[in-house]
Amino acid sequence: MGFNETEIAQSIGISQSNVSRHIDAARQQNPWSDKTARERHWAILQQTYDTTMLVMREAWRLFLDPENEKKPEVRANLLARIQTSVGLLTRFIPNADYLEFEKRIEDLRADMARTGEKINEMKLRDRISPFSAGT
DSSP states (O other), rough: OOOOOHHHHHHHHHHHHHHHHHHHHHHHHOOOTOOOOHHHHHHHHHHHHHHHHHHHHHHHHHHHOOOTTTTTHHHHHHHHHHHHHHHHHHHSOOOOOHHHHHHHHHEEEEEEHHHHHHHHHHHHHHSSSOOTTTO
């Protein structure tokens, strides 16, 4: 919303220092405060997915409820909610470019691993001196 501490304090009738103290306490209790941006991103994504699935399940449950069978307005609203949930879930599907990019990364990692193994074999081969028959 963009409110500063003074505006918050005035709107709820407490001092700015109290607002500041409560914000600091909330930040310290926040389990996300020690997470990286990547971890927060995936946590929010998972939470969004879970919430969307709950909304969609509940909408289907209510849509199929016999009590709502003769309530076309309610059923239309529930179908709209289901459609919105499905639309949101489609955003979780990676596109073809991303899948190709991910495949290329996997291939490069496999190539790097094979190259590393070859380098290690070469290093070991150089350490072992051939056994000469004359000595």
